[in-house]
Structure formats: C-alpha cells, structure tokens
Amino acid sequence: MTLDLRSKIRDVPDFPKKGILFKDVMPLIGDAAYFAESIRQLAEWSRPREPDLVLGAEARGFIFGAALAYDLGAGFIAARKPGKLPWETVEATYALEYGTDSLEVHRDSIAAGARVIVLDDVLATGGTAKAKCELVERLGGIVAGALFVIELTFLNGREQLAGHDVHSLIQY
Amino acid sequence: MTLDLRSKIRDVPDFPKKGILFKDVMPLIGDAAYFAESIRQLAEWSRPREPDLVLGAEARGFIFGAALAYDLGAGFIAARKPGKLPWETVEATYALEYGTDSLEVHRDSIAAGARVIVLDDVLATGGTAKAKCELVERLGGIVAGALFVIELTFLNGREQLAGHDVHSLIQY
Numbered sequence: 001m002t003l004d005l006r007s008k009i010r011d012v013p014d015f016p017k018k019g020i021l022f023k024d025v026m027p028l029i030g031d032a033a034y035f036a037e038s039i040r041q042l043a044e045w046s047r048p049r050e051p052d053l054v055l056g057a058e059a060r061g062f063i064f065g066a067a068l069a070y071d072l073g074a075g076f077i078a079a080r081k082p083g084k085l086p087w088e089t090v091e092a093t094y095a096l097e098y099g100t101d102s103l104e105v106h107r108d109s110i111a112a113g114a115r116v117i118v119l120d121d122v123l124a125t126g127g128t129a130k131a132k133c134e135l136v137e138r139l140g141g142i143v144a145g146a147l148f149v150i151e152l153t154f155l156n157g158r159e160q161l162a163g164h165d166v167h168s169l170i171q172y
Numbered sequence: 173m174t175l176d177l178r179s180k181i182r183d184v185p186d187f188p189k190k191g192i193l194f195k196d197v198m199p200l201i202g203d204a205a206y207f208a209e210s211i212r213q214l215a216e217w218s219r220p221r222e223p224d225l226v227l228g229a230e231a232r233g234f235i236f237g238a239a240l241a242y243d244l245g246a247g248f249i250a251a252r253k254p255g256k257l258p259w260e261t262v263e264a265t266y267a268l269e270y271g272t273d274s275l276e277v278h279r280d281s282i283a284a285g286a287r288v289i290v291l292d293d294v295l296a297t298g299g300t301a302k303a304k305c306e307l308v309e310r311l312g313g314i315v316a317g318a319l320f321v322i323e324l325t326f327l328n329g330r331e332q333l334a335g336h337d338v339h340s341l342i343q344y
Contacts, residue, residue, distance in 0.1 A: 012258040022258045029238070030225070030247040030281050039242055053202070062234035063250065066201070067242035070211055075202040076235060084231070086184040086194045109202050 003037045006170050023150050025121055029063055042147060043071045045167050049144040051117040053077050053110060055132055057103055060121040064149055068119060077110060079103045079132055092134045094127035105135050112140035123148040123168055126160030133164060175209045178342050195322050197293055201235055214319060215243045217339050221316040223289040225249050227304055229275055232293040236321055240291060251275045251304055264306045266299035277307050284312035295320040295340055298332030305336060
C-alpha cells in the first residue's frame with residue numbers, strides 16, 4: 001500500500017505571517033518511511049528525464065534535493081541567498097509581494113549541456129522556481145524538469161514555468 | 173579505489189571574512205561520484221550505531237544529513253535558526269566569537285529513546301554541535317554519534333563533545 005504523504009503535512013495557521021496557512025513538511029521528513037516514500041516518488045518521475053544534477057534552494061529544498069540527488073546518482077547544486085556561497089556566483093532576481101529577492105549558484109556548478117532537475121518543497125507563485133531555471137540555462141545547462149513536493153495550485157505557479165516539464169507530489 | 177574526498181574540497185580565502193580560509197564543500201556535493209562516496213562513508217560509520225533519526229543544522233547540514241538519513245532508512249530532523257520553524261520549538265544557545273546564537277528543533281521531532289546521529293558539514297569550535305546534542309537530550313533522545321564531513325582539528329571542537337562518540341571524514 002502506498003503511504004499517503006498528505007497525511008504527514010501539518011497545517012500551521014498564521015505562519016510566517018497572519019492569514020497564511022503554512023504547509024509544514026517536517027513531520028513527513030522526520031518519519032523514515034514517509035520520507036523514503038517521498039524521495040522514491042520524486043526519483044520515479046526524475047529518472048526517465050536522465051538528470052546529471054539536482055538543483056535545490058535553501059533551506060528545505062536542500063533536504064529533498066540532496067536525498068533525491070543521492071538516490072539518482074546525481075550531483076547536488078545549492079541555490080542560496082546572496083552572500084552565502086563562498087566562491088564566484090551567478091545571480092537571478094525574482095519578484096516578491098513587496099520588492100525582489102535573489103538566488104545564486106556557483107559559476108562552475110553546472111557544466112554546459114548538463115541535465116538538471118530543479119526541485120523545491122513548495123510551488124507557490126513560481127518566482128523562485130523560475131529564477132532557478134534561469135540560472136540553469138544561463139550556465140548552459142538544460143532544465144530536465146521542475147519538481148515539487150507540494151503545489152499550491154490556486155497560486156498558478158505553473159504559469160511562470162511555461163515550456164518546462166513540471167510535476168508535484170501533493171496538490172492543494 | 174576509494175575516491176579522495178579531500179581533492180573536492182575547495183579552499184576559498186577570506187570568506188566569510190578576511191583571514192579565514194573557508195573549506196567549500198560544494199565541488200564535492202556537485203560531483204555525483206564524490207557526493208555518493210561521502211554519504212557511503214557517513215553511513216558506514218552510522219549504521220552500527222543504529223540511528224532512528226539524523227539531525228542536521230541549516231543549511232549545509234541539511235544536504236549531507238538528508239541524504240544520509242535516506243541512505244540509513246532514518247528520518248531527518250532540521251535544526252534551524254530561531255523563527256524559521258513554523259511549529260512549537262525547543263531552543264539551545266551557543267557562544268560565538270562575539271555574542272551568542274541559537275538553534276531550534278520542533279518539540280515533537282524526537283521521540284523519547286530515539287537514537288539520533290547529529291551531523292554537520294564542519295566541526296570547528298564545536299559550539300553548534302554541542303547545542304544540537306543538548307536539543308536531542310532535552311527531548312529525551314539519545315545521541316548515537318556526532319558526525320562531520322570536515323574537522324578543523326586545530327580548533328579543538330571535540331572538547332565540547334566530551335562523552336559523545338565523534339567522527340569526521342576529513343581532518344585539517
């Protein structure tokens with residue numbers, strides 16, 4: 001019987017601010033069987049896309065992304081907030097509700113032609129995912145797929161990812 | 173032939189501030205074969221200690237910790253900076269060069285009696301590792317081992333972890 005991943009997602013009201021119902025993945029990650037099942041499902045979708053690398057954004061994207069990369073026999077690329085990566089970086093900016101934010105990857109992290117699965121825990125408005133896809137393509141890589149554990153479908157994040165192969169394990 | 177993990181650690185001078193020679197693990201993580209070998213070595217040490225959980229601190233600790241947890245068939249617990257975890261937390265404070273900082277875990281993340289491998293990428297002064305061990309024990313868990321990819325032996329971090337089983341893959 002397949003484990004119901006959704007049963008391990010905890011609703012936290014008013015986080016990070018009032019009026020937002022936060023989807024907390026920590027109970028899923030902390031349960032060995034459910035965590036393994038989530039990675040199995042992520043890998044099942046990823047494997048036919050023949051990725052060389054998995055790219056995840058800090059911090060929850062590191063958790064699923066690193067385990068997925070390990071399962072696939074791929075390398076892992078960390079996308080971080082500006083100033084966190086020690087070496088030479090390239091940066092992509094994305095819109096927030098108010099203002100903008102950025103993500104960086106190391107300039108040498110993606111070889112030309114490398115196939116990259118871009119992964120994050122949640123697909124919301126799609127801004128950060130789009131920025132990650134831009135970083136992959138700017139370095140000459142190929143976005144082999146954009147993959148999420150949770151998709152908040154009412155925010156229409158897929159529209160930002162037009163032209164990419166998009167998949168999520170759980171939809172709200 | 174065993175891959176030499178050390179060959180994939182990049183020295184970055186003057187990061188995060190002047191005079192510090194930063195050990196950058198990103199080239200190791202980004203190389204599929206070396207990343208897999210690092211997780212294999214971490215798992216080899218961990219497995220006989222029969223962990224139920226792996227606890228890692230943000231952000232690089234999430235990368236090695238999640239892949240290790242997945243390999244071991246364990247759950248993963250995220251230790252985060254204050255305010256980042258959405259639900260009820262417990263907190264441990266540790267000393268910095270100037271002032272203090274804290275780490276939190278969710279209050280329900282570790283069942284009483286659970287065996288926990290406390291993992292981080294670098295053992296430096298040992299302050300954060302000690303705080304993580306305290307969090308495990310405060311929640312009734314058992315520290316099954318304190319594990320690191322890199323150990324900066326000249327900083328004597330092991331002294332902070334007296335009474336615990338400590339291991340690192342690479343020493344400087």
